[in-house]
Amino acid sequence: xxxxxxxxxxxxxxxxxxxxxxxxxxxxxxxxxxxxxxxxxxxxxxxxxxxxxxxxxxxxxxxxxxxxxxxxxxxxxxxxxxxxxxxxxxxxxxxxxxxxxxxxxxxxxxxxxxxxxxxxxxxxxxxxxxxxxxxxxxxxxxxxxxxxxxxxxxxx
Amino acid sequence: xxxxxxxxxxxxxxxxxxxxxxxxxxxxxxxxxxxxxxxxxxxxxxxxxxxxxxxxxxxxxxxxxxxxxxxxxxxxxxxxxxxxxxxxxxxxxxxxxxxxxxxxxxxxxxxxxxxxxxxxxxxxxxxxxxxxxxxxxxxxxxxxxxxxxxxxxxxx
DNA sequence: TCGGATAGTTCGATGGTCGAAATAGTAACC
DNA sequence: GGTTACTATTTCGACCATCGAACTATCCGA
Numbered sequence: 625x626x627x628x629x630x631x632x633x634x635x636x637x638x639x640x641x642x643x644x645x646x647x648x649x650x651x652x653x654x655x656x657x658x659x660x661x662x663x664x665x666x667x668x669x670x671x672x673x674x675x676x677x678x679x680x681x682x683x684x685x686x687x688x689x690x691x692x693x694x695x696x697x698x699x700x701x702x703x704x705x706x707x708x709x710x711x712x713x714x715x716x717x718x719x720x721x722x723x724x725x726x727x728x729x730x731x732x733x734x735x736x737x738x739x740x741x742x743x744x745x746x747x748x749x750x751x752x753x754x755x756x757x758x759x760x761x762x763x764x765x766x767x768x769x770x771x772x773x774x775x776x777x778x779x780x
Numbered sequence: 781x782x783x784x785x786x787x788x789x790x791x792x793x794x795x796x797x798x799x800x801x802x803x804x805x806x807x808x809x810x811x812x813x814x815x816x817x818x819x820x821x822x823x824x825x826x827x828x829x830x831x832x833x834x835x836x837x838x839x840x841x842x843x844x845x846x847x848x849x850x851x852x853x854x855x856x857x858x859x860x861x862x863x864x865x866x867x868x869x870x871x872x873x874x875x876x877x878x879x880x881x882x883x884x885x886x887x888x889x890x891x892x893x894x895x896x897x898x899x900x901x902x903x904x905x906x907x908x909x910x911x912x913x914x915x916x917x918x919x920x921x922x923x924x925x926x927x928x929x930x931x932x933x934x935x936x
Numbered sequence: 937t938c939g940g941a942t943a944g945t946t947c948g949a950t951g952g953t954c955g956a957a958a959t960a961g962t963a964a965c966c
Numbered sequence: 967g968g969t970t971a972c973t974a975t976t977t978c979g980a981c982c983a984t985c986g987a988a989c990t991a992t993c994c995g996a
Contacts, residue, residue, distance in 0.1 A: 626905070626912035628897050632889075634915035635896075639798040641922040642791070647842075648926060656983080679943060686803075691984045693945055698983095715943040715992045733788075735925050740791075741784050743921040747914065749782070754907050755914050756782035758900070759790035765899040766797040769891050770804060812952080835974060847953045849976055854952095871961045871974045 635762065649732055654702065661685060662695050666705060666719045667729055675718040677710075704728065791918065805888055810858065817841060818851050822861060822875045823885055831874040833866075860884065 650660040665684050669676040676684075682692040696719070699705040704725040710716035747755070806816040821840050825832040832840075838848040852875070855861040860881040866872035903911070 626908040628893070628900060628908075630912060631900065631908065631915070632893055632896055634912060634919065635794075635798075638791075638915055638919050638922070639795050641919055641926070642795040643799060645922055645926045649929065652929070658983080677943075678945090686800075688985055689944070690946080690986075694983065697945095713943085713993070717944070735929060736922075737784065737788055739921040739925045740788060740918065743917040744784060744787065744914070746917075747910070751910050751914075752782040752784075752787065754903070755911055756786060756790060758903065758907075758911050759787070759794055761899040761902075762896065763790065763794050763797055765895040766794070766801055766892075769895045770797070770801045773805065773808070773891060814952080833974080834976090844954055845975070846955075846977080850952065853976095869962070869974085873975070 645736075653728060655704075656698075658685070658687070658691075658695055659699055662692075663699060663704060663721070663725055663728070666699075667721050667725060670719070670721050675720055677716050677718065681719065801892075809884060811860075812854075814841070814843070814847075814851055815854055818848075819855060819860060819877070819881055819884070822855075823877050823881060826875070826877050831876055833872050833874065837875065855881075 646660055647657055650657055655663070662681060662685060665681060666676050678692050678696060679689060681687075681696075682689050685692070685695075687695070696705065696707065700707060702724075703722055706720045706722060708718045708720060710718050744752070802816055803813055806813055811819070818837060818841060821837060822832050834848050834852060835845060837843075837852075838845050841848070841851075843851070852861065852863065856863060858880075859878055862876050862878060864874045864876060866874050900908070
């Protein structure tokens with residue numbers, strides 16, 4: 625009933641659905657997938673007090689520098705993000721989000737976290753701890769596998 | 781330690797990492813994200829005995845018919861997929877996967893499921909059942925939220 | 937102050953995606 | 967049985983996200 629195969633299938637299904645949700649949400653707000661991903665990264669870093677630079681954003685998204693410039697142009701002209709030259713090193717640009725982006729984030733997470741909270745009501749604290757452990761292990765495994773394959777571009 | 785916020789964060793992280801893995805894997809095999817997604821859908825349907833048609837594939841991927849044609853052109857010329865006219869309705873095309881695609885699927889899932897199996901060794905059957913219940917509930921919640929928002933394109 | 941290195945942008949080319957029109961086939965109707 | 971309306975898929979022309987290479991601005995070491 626809940627063997628590993630089932631879990632893998634459920635996991636994949638969850639990823640597909642979440643992915644789908646992100647895509648649709650972005651569409652409704654006139655943002656591409658890439659823009660959504662970038663915005664999340666910029667917001668996270670900004671909130672953490674260590675604003676991202678374009679090049680670090682490019683690295684995190686596995687995107688070329690020029691493509692990243694395009695993404696930022698779009699996000700800036702749509703009013704979600706601001707570019708500010710660093711005061712200490714004027715080559716660098718610090719990326720900060722506007723209220724519009726924060727608002728977007730709330731609109732994104734509010735319905736999701738609401739639905740999740742409701743869906744997870746029936747789980748005890750112990751069970752939630754187990755689930756957290758499971759998710760963490762799965763994340764680590766995913767990252768590890770990615771690292772392994774990175775070295776062997778098995779071309780068929 | 782494992783409150784809902786933590787779970788949401790872990791879930792998002794898992795989705796991001798999985799997404800990333802799919803993207804990289806596709807790159808190594810010369811396939812775009814779209815091609816990967818299409819291939820998975822075609823394989824699933826083929827295995828189920830009800831091969832997909834281009835238009836149904838387009839619907840499932842939220843892609844235009846013309847874009848779907850391009851995807852299939854790529855998958856066909858790369859040898860992953862075959863187009864076959866339906867014998868009953870010759871307007872229709874039935875999509876079937878070649879051995880190459882099955883091989884690709886194995887190469888994709890083998891390392892992943894291996895890593896997951898190892899990562900999940902420490903979980904009891906009871907815990908796995910709990911986790912399966914959690915994943916199912918989360919999938920349903922994601923689908924439900926998507927359905928809700930679908931009606932309200934909250935433009936900012 | 938000069939030369940090399942770094943951060944970011946601009947430019948031309950490639951190619952994935954789209955909407956509209958074209959093509960091929962089926963079904964309905966007289 | 968032939969004409970018309972409809973469906974499934976492909977082709978065509980345009981758009982734009984992405985890429986690599988060249989360019990500008992800035993910093994650091996000698």
